[in-house]
Amino acid sequence: MQQAASRPLMRKPKRNRTEFWMLLPSIVVLAAISIFPFFFMVYASFMDYSLDMDRPRFAGFGNWADTLTDTAFWQSWGRTLVYAGGGLLAQLVFGCAIALLLYHIPRFRNLFSTLFMLPLFVAPIVTGLLWRFLLDPTYGLYHWVLNTFGLDIQVLGDPSYAMFAVIMMDVWEWTPLITIIVLAGLQTVPEEPLEAADVDGANSWQKIRYILLPMVRRMIVVALLVRSMDILRYVDTIVITTEGGPADATKTIGYYLMQVAFRFQDIGGAASVGLTMLLASILMGRFFIKVLRSEEA
Amino acid sequence: MNRSWVTKLIVLAIASVLVLSACSSGGNKPGSGSNSGSSQNATNVNGNNSGDSGQSGNAGNAGGQPSGAADSSDPFGGWVEGLPKIEAPEGFDWKQFEGVTLNVITENTPPSSGLAANIEVFEQATGIKVNIEQVNLDIVVEKAGLDFNARNSNYQIIYADPYQILSKQAKHFVDLNTLNNDPTLPSIPGGLEDFIQSQLLVGGYMGDKEHLYALPYDNPTMVLAYRKDVFEKYKDLFMQEKGYDWTPGPDMTWDQYYEVALWINEKAKAGVISEVKYGTGHQAKQHDSLMNDFSNVLAAYGGDYFEAENLGDIGTENPGKSLLTSPEAIEAAEFYNELLKIAAPGSTTWDWNGLAEAFAAGEIAMIPEWHEFAGMFENPELSKVAGKVGWTILPKGPKGRGNMYGGTSIGINKYASDKEIKAAWLFLIWATAPQTQYMILDAGFTPTRYSVYQLPYIQKAMNDPESQEAKEWPLASSLIAAQEAWKEGNVYMRPKIPMWPQIDTIIYTELSKMLAGRQSPADTMKEIAKQSDRLTGN
Secondary structure, eight states: OHHHHHHHHHHHHHHHHHHHHHHHHHHHHHIIIIIHHHHHHHHHHTEEOBTTSSSOEEOTTHHHHHHHTOHHHHHHHHHHHHHHHHHHHHHHHHHHHHHHHHHHOOSSHHHHHHHHHGGGGSOHHHHHHHHHHHHOTTTOHHHHHHHHTTOOOOTTTOHHHHHHHHHHHHHHHHHHHHHHHHHHHHTTSOHHHHHHHHHTTOOHHHHIIIIIHHHTHHHHHHHHHHHHHHHHHOOHHHHHHTTTOSTTTTOOHHHHHHIIIIISOBHHHHHHHHHHHHHHHHHHHHHHHHHHHHHHO | OHHHHHHHHHHHHHHHHHHHHHHHHHHHHHHHHHTSSTTOOTTOTTOOOOSSOOOOOOHHHHSSOBOOOOOSSOOSOOOBTTSOOOOOOTTOOTTTTTTOEEEEEEESOHHHHHHHHTHHHHHHHHOOEEEEEEEOHHHHHHHHHHHHHTTOOSOSEEEEOIIIIIHHHGGGBOOHHHHHTOTTSOOOTTOGGGBOHHHHHHHHOBSBSSOOOEEEEEOOBEEEEEEHHHHHHTHHHHHHHHSSOOOOSTTOBHHHHHHHHHHHHHHHHHTSOOSOSEEEOOOOSTTHHHHHHHHHHHHHTTOOSBSOSSTTTTOOSOOOSBOTTSHHHHHHHHHHHHHHHSSOGGGGGOOHHHHHHHHHTTOEEEEEEEGGGHHHHTOTTTOSOTTOEEEEOOOEETTEEOEEBOOEEEEEBTTSOHHHHHHHHHHHHHHTSHHHHHHTGGGTOOOOBHHHHTSHHHHHHHHOTTSHHHHHOTTHHHHHHHHHHTSTTTEEOOOOOTTHHHHHHHHHHHHHHHHTTSSOHHHHHHHHHHHHHHHHTO
């Protein structure tokens, strides 16, 4: 009896040690690239810390007060909501539509899927350069097309159009990601419910509405989770095309952060801005995970 | 419960990585983006912008009478009659630093390209290995800042932009006076007095003249580029209608500039003028370029940014109160706002590169632009207007004239080792020497030395536009205007203060709002003044 009771006690620590050593490399890497910088950001957000200073000085809540009372900070968040909301909605609609289209193509599905995926393989900086070139008022193809139809507008130079333009650039680049995830989900849908629907006389829309979309809903949520956390920080095309202008129309929170950190070299201020972005990312992540859990339930 | 914590940890980790990578990618992308095209030196606060502007001449190789002979005091060769020589103390061993590697970080500008292309001259003479890293100015600022903050010397030689680096970080540079006065080392050929003095003041010092932190390296300046063919062809027609000679020159006023630009717009729309579409174009994107473009008008109207003295040359820590609420500044803003209403519509999307490309495409008759773009305009492979471009100083206003200056210097990181500092000094001696400047003219370089301008070759190129010398060195056409622009009363130098990057951002952001019709010129000036004073504590 004593032997039986002591056996598990002797084996348990051994298993824990093995697990610990196996996990250690991952923990070290995670600590190096994520946990340490996170705590450093928290530290920096309470310091008066810029690159031209000899050493950081304690600033209390100074950086936080400056950040949270800065109108430009809140305006940037407002624009980020428009940018992220508009971008995600458009990507969701187009992504699902293209996935359904590809799903229903009887032949050459792989070929068309590959073609639709191409924007994903373009570096974001190149995407920005490409769109800037296309919309350039001197030699841009799209500008010429707009002019031909009597629309003499400066897409990137007019605050009314600039935000729409940068959202469309994001949609062009990232819709394929939604497409590929949703398409993968569609391909796992079993044939039986669709055949049953055929027997019941359901039309194509009804099959999409009541069978396909509900069955890939979880995949859509996963896709949105990934994209939503990415789009918050996304500034590449904005940097290349509008640099936050005109009239601050495209200055999202990511661009604002970049300006504070690298143009003004205010590391303390940038840390406080970055932490608000981290908080927003966590909240958004939790929201989508909650949705996923409710789907599971 | 455990699962929930694992999920939370994963979300926290992913979110942290995303936000942190936003920080890092944000800093790097502008550089990569802006350097990827042939003329993409974006975010260049000082307008050092010809970039890969396709200079086709070979002035440096063609002119003068190179001695060709390297002697013991000058192992580099290339000296020509009339230039100060590179000289070293007797018995100086130019190869004493052999094996040292120097890293230079610089903006992608004509002198950097020219030096990089000829670096073997220096390396062979000294045995010192030099890596020249040419990047966007923002990246130079960032990397120099990181080096200084960590007391590192990853870069021993740094492109010391007066407004974004020198004004904030002067204390991290070696005082070059100590090296120049060291009897065991070579001194500056021709002495400090051979540098254009106003450029030495703004590029070499900070706060006082006791310490010399850097040596003038480039000197782009905003002047007026115009289409000679258009102005010659329609001269009589304009004279008939308006009653004066419209050829751009020193006597032109901003009001006349506006009138001429409007007239060209109307005639182009009516089909009378077919060579261009618009009278004027501007670099009015929400970008540093907008501040530069507006400053020309501001200075001409008698306005300025701050009240302190010496702001534009040796600089100061505290600029005093903002002057942008003055009647002169508001009047300048009102004029600029009106001018942009008749400018080429693409103006609000262009920085200096975009504007230059539009001008080179033949769309615009007149543009205020950095003189170094002359190389691009005269290159038929890049420009439809080669041979048709004239240059002059910018128009005058009611109270003077302003031609924005945007030169930069190079200095030595004081955290380098003693050996590296001395090796870097040899590089500075060579890189800023008159004979080196002469050698790299064909890279689109503008000399910063008086002596180079005195050479017969340069004189011929600048004074006779039809000469072979001028054809070989296309920058000559704009340099006459630039030299005129450098004169006191014509040049405008922005405030050299530590908080300039923030002030600059405020200026161009608020101006962009004004041009978008979001606020009046008077409100714009008041807003800039309010934000600037809050930032400077005045």
